[in-house]
Amino acid sequence: MRKVLLVLLVSVVGLAAPQITPTPFRFGLIYWVDMNPLPLPRCYPSPAGIVANMFEFFGFPSPETIGEWWVPEKAEGADREALRAQLVAEGRLSPLGFLAPTLEPDTYWIIRPLKLGEREISPLVLMLFPDVELLNAELRNYMISGLFMPDGEWGCAELPWEPWICDLLGRNFPPTVFVAFVEITPEPFISWSIFHEIAHWVFHVWLEENGVPDELVPPLLLEGLARYTEAKVSATPEILVRCRELAAVWAQEGSLVDTPFPLIYEVGASLVEFLVQKMGWKEFLSALPSFILDWENYVAAWEPGWRAWLSTKISDQAQVLYQAELQLLGTCTAMVNPLFPEARKHVQEIRSTEDIVQFWNLLEGPVPGPSPELWAALERRELTFLHVAKALGREDLYSQALELLADLQKLREEGNWEKYVALFLRGVREIIGRVSETLEVPVP
Numbered sequence: 001m002r003k004v005l006l007v008l009l010v011s012v013v014g015l016a017a018p019q020i021t022p023t024p025f026r027f028g029l030i031y032w033v034d035m036n037p038l039p040l041p042r043c044y045p046s047p048a049g050i051v052a053n054m055f056e057f058f059g060f061p062s063p064e065t066i067g068e069w070w071v072p073e074k075a076e077g078a079d080r081e082a083l084r085a086q087l088v089a090e091g092r093l094s095p096l097g098f099l100a101p102t103l104e105p106d107t108y109w110i111i112r113p114l115k116l117g118e119r120e121i122s123p124l125v126l127m128l129f130p131d132v133e134l135l136n137a138e139l140r141n142y143m144i145s146g147l148f149m150p151d152g153e154w155g156c157a158e159l160p161w162e163p164w165i166c167d168l169l170g171r172n173f174p175p176t177v178f179v180a181f182v183e184i185t186p187e188p189f190i191s192w193s194i195f196h197e198i199a200h201w202v203f204h205v206w207l208e209e210n211g212v213p214d215e216l217v218p219p220l221l222l223e224g225l226a227r228y229t230e231a232k233v234s235a236t237p238e239i240l241v242r243c244r245e246l247a248a249v250w251a252q253e254g255s256l257v258d259t260p261f262p263l264i265y266e267v268g269a270s271l272v273e274f275l276v277q278k279m280g281w282k283e284f285l286s287a288l289p290s291f292i293l294d295w296e297n298y299v300a301a302w303e304p305g306w307r308a309w310l311s312t313k314i315s316d317q318a319q320v321l322y323q324a325e326l327q328l329l330g331t332c333t334a335m336v337n338p339l340f341p342e343a344r345k346h347v348q349e350i351r352s353t354e355d356i357v358q359f360w361n362l363l364e365g366p367v368p369g370p371s372p373e374l375w376a377a378l379e380r381r382e383l384t385f386l387h388v389a390k391a392l393g394r395e396d397l398y399s400q401a402l403e404l405l406a407d408l409q410k411l412r413e414e415g416n417w418e419k420y421v422a423l424f425l426r427g428v429r430e431i432i433g434r435v436s437e438t439l440e441v442p443v444p
């Protein structure tokens with residue numbers, strides 16, 4: 001299967017590498033992708049403020065910087081890895097720090113680790129994109145609005161990003177948060193995802209501190225805890241109300257153990273909120289390592305209490321949101337945006353199940369004729385089918401996505417726009433929306 005995938009990937013046309021500008025950041029480094037660096041105090045929410053609050057929330061002291069972070073020391077060398085080895089040997093660079101390429105050729109900044117109490121931790125790279133579309137395009141994934149990566153293993157090997165990202169971050173890939181600016185206010189506004197992604201980073205540090213390997217953490221807990229923390233640290237209690245409502249709808253037909261991927265954020269956050277209300281946040285954190293090590297037994301024991309805690313009257317609105325979430329309508333919208341730009345507004349205004357049916361009907365309508373921009377915009381989205389199938393953990397859908405990609409590639413090479421678009425939209429419907437499995441109301 002891997003071989004097929006690699007052959008397909010070679011055919012994906014890369015974007016021209018964007019302009020990257022580094023600026024020092026109190027907790028590491030910021031890379032500005034295709035945009036001029038902004039003075040951080042003008043950006044809302046403030047990245048440094050979120051980092052400090054998040055560490056405090058997890059019971060840590062605020063990470064301290066070593067030396068003058070605002071003027072990083074420079075080092076020069078033609079071979080980055082050789083330079084790194086030399087600096088580490090000379091004691092000028094800690095193995096936890098990293099060498100960041102600057103705008104000058106063969107010149108690097110030495111980014112020092114942070115001090116967390118007595119311990120050193122890796123600093124953070126914050127990669128900021130001017131908009132979500134570019135973030136999706138460069139990561140070749142239209143399922144996300146932000147991302148945290150503790151290392152480059154996944155994005156630089158398995159389902160690759162645009163190659164410049166791996167070149168930039170190098171072999172000693174530092175913990176990295178990818179987020180974008182969004183147009184909400186005239187002031188520069190960073191997507192709220194930044195709370196969620198920084199929560200992932202701090203939880204990663206917390207796991208290290210407690211000697212728990214990341215891969216032992218079940219997805220329901222990983223995403224549920226990030227969503228819970230995001231709501232708490234951003235002081236947005238509405239997030240948790242929504243999670244509880246969606247979890248209540250899910251609890252009518254499923255359980256904690258078989259929560260499907262599109263719902264793990266909400267169901268997971270509801271479980272964390274339930275446990276924290278029962279035992280307190282501090283106690284929850286101290287018990288967390290034992291919970292993780294014996295997860296299945298704990299979940300089975302919590303299930304009846306969690307259900308009883310949830311049982312509220314379910315609103316029609318929650319039912320509709322639940323269905324939209326289960327069908328990953330946000331991802332579907334991002335996928336079809338070049339063809340149906342009006343779909344985004346339609347999805348934002350969904351109020352009833354009929355509105356969801358109408359969304360799918362909209363995709364049956366006429367599409368614009370081919371243009372080089374549209375071909376490129378859809379091609380950039382193709383790998384998302386694999387990302388979704390993988391996230392859903394469905395081998396059947398993964399094979400279906402691989403086949404779809406091969407067929408799309410063929411039609412692209414033939415320049416058969418009509419058939420290509422029809423097949424692309426079928427993929428959105430069957431692999432991402434899984435309409436036949438997830439839509440309760442028959443589609444006319």
Ligand SMILES: [Zn+2]
Binds near residue numbers: 200223226
């Ligand atoms: Zn997450």
